[in-house]
Every structure is written in C-alpha cells, then in structure tokens.
Amino acid sequence: AQSVTQLGSHVSVSEGALVLLRCNYSSSVPPYLFWYVQYPNQGLQLLLKYTTGATLVKGINGFEAEFKKSETSFHLTKPSAHMSDAAEYFCAVWGDGGSQGNLIFGKGTKLSVKP
Amino acid sequence: DTGVSQDPRHKITKRGQNVTFRCDPISEHNRLYWYRQTLGQGPEFLTYFQNEAQLEKSRLLSDRFSAERPKGSFSTLEIQRTEQGDSAMYLCASSSGLAGGLEQFFGPGTRLTVL
Numbered sequence: 001a002q003s004v005t006q007l008g009s010h011v012s013v014s015e016g017a018l019v020l021l022r023c024n025y026s027s028s029v030p031p032y033l034f035w036y037v038q039y040p041n042q043g044l045q046l047l048l049k050y051t052t053g054a055t056l057v058k059g060i061n062g063f064e065a066e067f068k069k070s071e072t073s074f075h076l077t078k079p080s081a082h083m084s085d086a087a088e089y090f091c092a093v094w095g096d097g098g099s100q101g102n103l104i105f106g107k108g109t110k111l112s113v114k115p
Numbered sequence: 116d117t118g119v120s121q122d123p124r125h126k127i128t129k130r131g132q133n134v135t136f137r138c139d140p141i142s143e144h145n146r147l148y149w150y151r152q153t154l155g156q157g158p159e160f161l162t163y164f165q166n167e168a169q170l171e172k173s174r175l176l177s178d179r180f181s182a183e184r185p186k187g188s189f190s191t192l193e194i195q196r197t198e199q200g201d202s203a204m205y206l207c208a209s210s211s212g213l214a215g216g217l218e219q220f221f222g223p224g225t226r227l228t229v230l
Contacts, residue, residue, distance in 0.1 A: 105157030
C-alpha cells in the first residue's frame with residue numbers, strides 16, 4: 001500500500017528565505033506525486049505534479065519539486081518566501097493496487113512566513 | 116467555468132440527525148470524488164464516481180454514509196444518525212477522464228459539526 005510522510009507539521013521561515021517542505025513516499029509502483037496548497041477555509045489547489053519524464057517539476061507561484069527515486073522523496077521548494085505563501089501544504093501520491101484514482105495525502109505541513 | 120461548488124459550506128447538527136451535502140463538479144468532468152478531512156490530518160478518500168457509477172468506496176465509508184450521483188452531474192453525500200466523530204470537513208473533487216484524471220479540482224468543502 002502506498003503512503004506519504006511529511007516531515008514537520010509546522011515550518012516557519014522569514015520573508016525572502018528559502019522554503020523547503022519535505023515529503024517522502026512509499027509505493028510499490030512508479031509513483032505519481034502531487035503537492036497541493038490549502039488556504040484557510042478553502043479547498044485544495046494543485047501546485048504541481050510529477051508523473052513521468054523530467055524529475056524537476058515546476059509549479060505555480062514559483063514552487064518546484066524534485067522527484068528522487070533513490071531517496072523516495074518529493075520535496076517542495078521555493079527560493080524566496082512571500083507572505084502570501086502562508087498556508088498548509090499537502091503532499092499526495094496516486095493510489096495503486098487497482099484503485100481508479102484516489103489520492104493518498106500526507107498529514108500536511110503548515111507554513112508560516114514571518115515579516 | 117465556475118469550479119467545483121459545495122453546499123452548504125457549514126452545517127451544525129445534533130447527534131443522531133441526518134445530514135446531506137451536495138457537490139456540483141466542473142461541467143464536463145465525468146469523475147467525482149469525496150474526501151473527509153479532520154483537524155490536523157490530510158484529506159482521506161471516501162468514494163469515487165465515474166459518471167453515475169460508484170466505482171470505489173473506502174472502508175471509512177460506513178453503512179451510515181451513502182453517496183449518489185444520479186445523472187452523472189451533481190452528487191450528494193448523506194450521513195445518517197450522525198455521531199460526534201463525523202465532525203470534519205467534507206471535500207468534493209472532480210476530474211476529467213483525460214490523462215487518467217490525474218488532476219483533481221477541489222471544492223471549498225462542507226464543514227460539519229456534530230454536537
């Protein structure tokens with residue numbers, strides 16, 4: 001069965017600093033991986049996804065993530081944090097084992113950005 | 116395109132009452148998903164429709180839960196005899212059949228509080 005582990009339930013950075021949110025996955029098949037962002041009282045918005053091909057994936061709002069098979073990781077980064085990046089971020093893997101396509105989410109990492 | 120909508124946004128009910136939530140997916144999306152999100156957790160898959168057919172149900176979906184998508188458009192999720200443990204955010208998502216429906220678009224959610 002697949003799973004996702006997000007290291008750190010809370011991450012705090014200063015405005016302009018590097019953002020690094022960690023995600024490790026477990027999958028018996030080549031994974032499809034996703035990062036979603038959730039602002040307070042809103043639904044989830046897709047930031048980026050990895051399916052096949054290039055392992056460095058660029059998403060919206062300046063975020064990117066790198067798929068590293070050897071490390072079973074898919075960490076999310078942004079070179080310079082902005083106040084508007086404060087939100088909760090979820091890493092997810094596409095379900096396998098015959099599943100028609102439900103996402104399996106991590107527990108989330110809440111990002112705070114200090115002025 | 117108005118995105119995925121959910122109604123109501125908030126619902127407060129007493130234990131033992133029945134509640135029903137509605138989800139309107141993005142038009143032309145034939146796949147519809149329901150997830151549940153409790154405090155401090157990522158969304159957890161409940162069930163999935165392709166058109167009007169309910170193709171997959173999670174073990175989380177007890178006998179008190181039922182979901183329908185009668186005409187392959189909007190969907191309803193009903194919880195009978197609500198319990199305090201049902202308090203959560205219920206998220207709906209939709210996707211097209213293209214590329215395996217990998218990108219799921221989420222609605223704003225219905226927050227249920229069971230007193």
